[in-house]
Amino acid sequence: MKGFLQYIPGNSILHQLSPITKLALSVLLCACAFLSSSILYISFLLLLVLGLSAMSGIGRSALQIFSLLLKLSLILFLAQIFFIREGDVLVRLPLNLFITDEGLAFAILIALRLMLSALPLALIITVTPMSDLAGAMVQKLRxxxxxxxxxxxxxxxxxxxxxxxxxxxxxxxxxxxxxxxxxxxxxxxxxxxxxxxxxxxxxxxxxxxxxxxxxxxxxxxxRKSGYKSYAFKGRDLIALLAGVFIIAASLLINLP
Amino acid sequence: MIIFDNVSFSYGKTQIIEKISFRVAPGEFVAIVGPNGAGKTTVSKLARGLLRPTSGTVTIDALNTRTTKASKIARTTGFLFQNPDRQICQNTVRDEIAFNLKIQGKSDDETTSRVEELISLFGFDPNASPFRLSRGERQRLALASALSAKPKILILDEPTTGLDYRECMKIMNLIKSENLAGTTVFMICHDMEIVSDFAERILVIADGRLIADGNPDTIFFNKEICAKAALLPPQIAELSQRLGGAYQGIRHVDNLFGAIRKNFKGEATL
Incomplete structure (x- = not known):
């Protein structure tokens, strides 16, 4: 786990975005995870995040975080799958336990939600120096x-x-x-x-x-002590528009 | 006995140790020296079985570290880290010394008697909190703990770093007395005065390779090796060299005085 949740220097688009844009995008993706009830859409967003990470040279770190979240999600998945007893029974187990189709779908959804809500926030740390994150929060968010x-x-x-x-x-x-x-x-x-x-x-x-x-x-x-300024540039606007598009799509698209 | 047979070790693509071979005989006092980042700590961890070699074989007390659990090696080998705070995990000095014996399944009577023996040898307050001790005392406590199971081999990773001269000598004298009692000592050290005073043999490591293996006289007299490994020979070696290279056996004070007498004349001469 060496290098886990540590900043990885680079020149990718994700690295160059303003820390505030990255924070906003993470919050938007987190919101998508809870607004959408589509397993397919959330899976697509997870793959998108992993793909962007790979393109930004932090693929290995993203997979490390992903595998950790996967383990946590598994606990949540197992807890959910046995608690939901509505729907058609798929598998019967001893001790009056059974898995239903609704229980399985909901457990997968909850596990994916956990991963999508946490992964982008964790990835910010690998593409943003902590001093920049603190500086931008002080300067821009007051x-x-x-x-x-x-x-x-x-x-x-x-x-x-x-x-x-x-x-x-x-x-x-x-x-x-x-x-x-x-x-x-x-x-x-x-x-x-x-x-x-x-x-x-x-x-x-x-x-x-x-x-x-x-x-x-x-x-x-x-607020004025920092020597760096965190200007909002064109690429930040495009990234935020993409974020807004994703959140709108999560409300409009009605995938299973 | 510790045997390194053509040992290499790498972290991912970074090669740390490259084809090192040496043997440490039972009862020897061996020091590993070399610049920062040379791979000394890696060698000590490989010897202890905390790391497994990428290629080659490490054998300690006839146990192959590749196939033997680190917990089994602990029965015959004590290890002292540079930072004692990672080792200390009990609430009292007594419990801390007893910890190694308990996890090795020693009987209560055996544990109590060994703990009392070490407490009196090291002069600890048995009920004191280890975390309230000074840095030097914590290092001595970690050493007492490492010695509790009467190891045949003692591996020390910079045991005197950050200690004042008095604490340093306390630790080194304890280690030397264990060595005189038959314990093999394998020590990493940056202080060449200590190395010169205590070690019988020096292994010099630079850039992950073993560049020299010999007694302190041979190593400190070799300017090329000292330059390669960024070693600053002890003052006594400098003095000896100025006296015309009479360093052989310099640790015997008579030889040094003999050399001084040969080079200086007059009433002020010793």
Whole structure:
């Protein structure tokens, strides 16, 4: 998972769009996921996002995020498929469990919705430097800097924690802890103590960041402190129009 | 014994280690030196079985790391990371030292007696929180923990980084006494004074290749190797070279004094 949710430099159209346009597009796609009830349309949008990612040189990262979302969606899918009991029964299982056609369709829809709503937001991080995202939110959306900073720092910490937990697991393997066990309860019992070093290192990191932010005049920062400007260009307008078209289509197209 | 037989390792397309071969005999004290990014930590992780070689074979205490679980290797090998905070995961010093023994399934009596032995050897407060200890104390705690199962082999990844001289010497003297008791020590170190004082043999790694293997006298006297691996020889080696190359056996103080006597005359001479 090295490099997971980290910025990947590039010169693609997605990289060149204004951070605010990218945020808006993500929100529009997220809205589409909930406005449309068409499995085909949501699948098409997911493929479109993956295709755009591949064209922008972040295909590998997109697939990494996609596979993680797929696992999460699977949990949601399994929960839904057994709860919906309306419709024609397709498969009967022991313990009075059964899968109906409506249950299957709804479970697929919910799983796809989760993927489409989360994937574009996660991909923004791989095509936008965090400083630009914070800067654009402060300049254009007028969000106070400390909130923008808190948000971007929280996102920035995800890959750091991911690396940290891998290193802690490695250190514990070196001590003889066997994480290869297939017993889920044993695995949880082995992983729980790792929360302690992770928590301690997180608190230390937070303290260091707070201190270095103070030293750099964090409290003095305001909307005009940033030296970069995030102009709205022609390509941003085209991207937003495409987003509006997609959302309109999700309302108008009535696919199964 | 640690055996590297034509070992290569790469992360994706990036080659980190290229065809390294060497043997570390039981009871030896070997230091790995080289510039940052040379692949020293990778070598130590390969030796410990935390990484598996892309090609070649690594054998530690007759266990092939490719086919042996890292947890099994822990029974005979202790590993100390540069950053002790990743190893420490218990609420008290006593529990932290006992952790390795418990996961290896040692009996309660054996665990208690070994923990008490290490607590008195290292001078810890057994009920103190490991997270409230100083950096040096945490490093010593991680070392105590690594030694708890009486390993035959001890692999150390820069054990003295970030420590003051006193803490550094405390750690190194403990490691040396374990080595004198028969434990094989395989240590990565950037401090050439420490390497010169404690190691019997040095492996020099640069750009993922083993460029030299010899005793400290041979390595530090070789200017070409020192330049290639960006090594700054210890001051005593510099002094020896200025005295006319009498570095052979320089760690024996008598030899050094003999060399000084030969080169200087007058009342101020030792």
């Amino acid at each position: 969000i106070p800097y400390k909130y923008a900073f808190a948000l971007t720092t929280a996102i920035r910490f995800i890959p750091i924690f991911s690396t940290e937990i891998s290193e802690i697991i490695e250190a514990q393997r070196a001590r003889g802890v066997n994480f290869d066990t297939k017993n889920i309860f044993k695995k949880i019992r082995l992983i729980l103590p790792l929360c302690l070093p992770l928590l301690v290192s997180s608190i230390k990191k937070t303290e260091y960041i707070a201190l270095s932010a103070e030293m750099r005049g964090f409290a003095l920062r305001n």
